[in-house]
Every structure is written in structure tokens, then in C-alpha cells.
Amino acid sequence: xxxxxxxxxxxxxxxxxxxxxxxxxxxxxxxxxxxxxxxxxxxxxxxxxxxxxxxxxxxxxxxxxxxxxxxxxxxxxxxxxxxxxxxxxxxxxxxxxxxxxxxxxxxxxxxxxxxxxxxxxxxxxxxxxxxxxxxxxxxxxxxxxxxxxxxxxxxxxxxxxxxxxxxxxxx
Numbered sequence: 001x002x003x004x005x006x007x008x009x010x011x012x013x014x015x016x017x018x019x020x021x022x023x024x025x026x027x028x029x030x031x032x033x034x035x036x037x038x039x040x041x042x043x044x045x046x047x048x049x050x051x052x053x054x055x056x057x058x059x060x061x062x063x064x065x066x067x068x069x070x071x072x073x074x075x076x077x078x079x080x081x082x083x084x085x086x087x088x089x090x091x092x093x094x095x096x097x098x099x100x101x102x103x104x105x106x107x108x109x110x111x112x113x114x115x116x117x118x119x120x121x122x123x124x125x126x127x128x129x130x131x132x133x134x135x136x137x138x139x140x141x142x143x144x145x146x147x148x149x150x151x152x153x154x155x156x157x158x159x160x161x162x163x164x165x166x167x168x169x170x171x
Contacts, residue, residue, distance in 0.1 A: 024106055025056035025063055025129060032132040040139035045089040050102055050134050053083050066110040068103040068128070073113065076104065097138040103128035 032052035040046055054065070065076035067086040076084040086102060105113055105128055112126045 023058075023060045023063065024108060025054065025058070025060045027057035028130045029055045029057075030104075030130050030132055032134075034134040036134070036136045037139050040092045041142045043092060043139075046092055046095040046136070046139055047087065047089050048100065048134055048136065049085065049087045050132060051079070051083070051085045052132055054104075054130070055082055063106055065129070066105045066113075068105065068113065068123070069100060071123070073110070092139070092141065095136065095139070097136055100134045100136060102132045102134055104130050104132065 030052050032050055034051070035047075035049040037043060037046045037048075048069075050067075054063070056063075061081045062078060064078075065084055067074050067076050069086075069088055072088065074086060074088055076086045079085050086104075105126070109126060109129055113123055116123045116126055
């Protein structure tokens with residue numbers, strides 16, 4: 001009789017696990033904050049970090065999410081029951097200022113997105129669960145003129161003034 005109990009427990013566990021996976025979010029509400037690299041003087045890549053809270057009207061929590069940014073898909077890291085974080089990097093020269101749309105998908109939406117990509121369809125036809133916007137105001141890449149260049153120009157100017165003054169005195 002013991003094996004029957006184990007089979008029953010296993011069946012209940014699988015049923016609970018599959019129902020947790022199939023739980024989807026209805027009427028999602030998102031509040032987000034973002035961080036971008038402000039100083040890129042010595043960096044090769046600009047970092048983007050979006051942290052957001054997802055609340056569902058049906059009370060779903062811990063839903064696996066995927067983010068699509070500029071055609072790239074990355075998993076969203078769950079950092080709490082309803083808190084998530086998405087991060088990515090862009091090359092400093094390729095990073096554009098302005099708004100970046102981050103489309104968030106649940107398991108079903110992510111599967112539809114992958115299916116559209118495999119079949120050659122336009123992935124923008126797949127409706128995201130929700131979209132958040134990350135604003136990138138740009139990063140400081142250093143002064144327009146390097147200090148070494150200014151020092152060289154100043155040295156040449158001092159040399160010219162000194163040489164001119166010396167030639168006037170000797171003539």
C-alpha cells in the first residue's frame with residue numbers, strides 16, 4: 001500500500017507543478033525604475049538595468065518572464081515574489097540616447113515569440129504581456145579636447161612667445 005501513496009503524492013506534485021507553470025498573469029500592472037551607466041570615459045559597454053514590480057489582478061506570483069530588447073531576448077531575474085530585474089549591455093559607440101522599449105513575455109508569449117522567429121514571421125506581431133521603457137540620457141565620454149592636447153598646444157605657444165621675445169632682444 002505504500003507504493004500507491006507515493007504514486008498519489010507524485011501525481012499531486014506533478015499536477016501542482018504543472019498548474020503553477022500554466023498560471024498566467026491577467027491585467028498586469030508594472031512599476032519600474034532603471035539605471036544606466038552615466039560615465040563611459042574608460043568603459044567599452046554601457047550597462048542598462050531595469051528593476052520592476054509586476055502585480056497581476058488574479059494574484060499570480062513568481063511567473064517566469066522574458067524580456068525582448070531590440071530583437072534580443074534575455075530572461076528576467078526574479079528578485080522577489082513580484083520583483084524582477086532585466087539587465088543588458090550595449091557598445092558605447094552603438095548605444096543611442098532616448099527610450100528603449102523592454103517587452104516582457106510570460107512562458108506562452110515567449111513560446112509564441114520563438115515560434116514566430118523560427119517560421120520567419122515578424123516577431124512584433126506577438127503581443128507582449130507588458131512593456132516598460134528605459135530612458136538613456138547618454139553617458140559622459142570625456143572632454144571634447146584631451147588635456148594632453150591642450151598641454152602640447154600651450155607648450156608650443158609658450159615656446160613661440162619665448163623664441164619671439166629672444167629674437168627681438170638679439171636683433
